[in-house]
Amino acid sequence: MLEKLLNQFGLGEKEQVIYRLILEHGKIAPTLLGRLARINRTTVYSVAKELKEKGLIVEDLGGRTLYYLPARENELEKIIKRENEEMKRKENSIRELQQFLKNIPESKTYSVPKIRFIDESDLESYLYEAAPRWIKNQMTTDKTWWGFQDHTFAEKYEKWIDWFWKKVPETIDLKLFSNQSIIENKMKGKEITRRQIRFWGGENNFTSTQWIVGEYIILIVTNERPYYLVEIHDSVMAHNMREVFKTLWEKK
Numbered sequence: 693m694l695e696k697l698l699n700q701f702g703l704g705e706k707e708q709v710i711y712r713l714i715l716e717h718g719k720i721a722p723t724l725l726g727r728l729a730r731i732n733r734t735t736v737y738s739v740a741k742e743l744k745e746k747g748l749i750v751e752d753l754g755g756r757t758l759y760y761l762p763a764r765e766n767e768l769e770k771i772i773k774r775e776n777e778e779m780k781r782k783e784n785s786i787r788e789l790q791q792f793l794k795n796i797p798e799s800k801t802y803s804v805p806k807i808r809f810i811d812e813s814d815l816e817s818y819l820y821e822a823a824p825r826w827i828k829n830q831m832t833t834d835k836t837w838w839g840f841q842d843h844t845f846a847e848k849y850e851k852w853i854d855w856f857w858k859k860v861p862e863t864i865d866l867k868l869f870s871n872q873s874i875i876e877n878k879m880k881g882k883e884i885t886r887r888q889i890r891f892w893g894g895e896n897n898f899t900s901t902q903w904i905v906g907e908y909i910i911l912i913v914t915n916e917r918p919y920y921l922v923e924i925h926d927s928v929m930a931h932n933m934r935e936v937f938k939t940l941w942e943k944k
Contacts (some may be wrong), residue, residue, distance in 0.1 A: 707739055709731070711749065809920065812920060818921060820852065838937040840868060843898075
């Protein structure tokens, strides 16, 4: 039972040997303690100091010789009081830190990726629900909606695109690469000047959509069923992807 208690106190092997000997003798000098424990005197003093700081032993300095004694009930009670006070200080510090972090925008502290997966049954409703949040976040970062787009997205969600451009602030614009297609030419004909689409060209078409919106990366598949959307909220990843698309836009 004693060994279990000492382990719970976090005592190492030498601390346990020294403490057991002090308990056994009730009062013992460092010299005898070192001889019985087969530990040199310097180590005995060091280990005893640790035990004293933990509140498990006391020193008797009344005579010419130093003695160690086990702490009694009233002295052990101080350990409980000290631990409770320390726990209270830690709790108060954690509460203060929680409040501090609560009042700081996440993007100003560190990036914690948040990922959402939306399946086909909820995709359209999620576009309407998430768009205001994406735009609000975008207004605090880069006001251009970057990326590439599979033209099938415009075919499937033309109604949402029209709704979006009626709601979006005048300061927001869009620069996307897409596939040469009937629907994208139709969208160009609507003369939404802030919606700039450049056709990628070549033999390979985009088969998915990727938008960079503020601190969000939005991935959408509408080329084949089941459709789905993946939203990643990560300021660092979004920043790097946005820089890629800026460079591509300048060179294309």
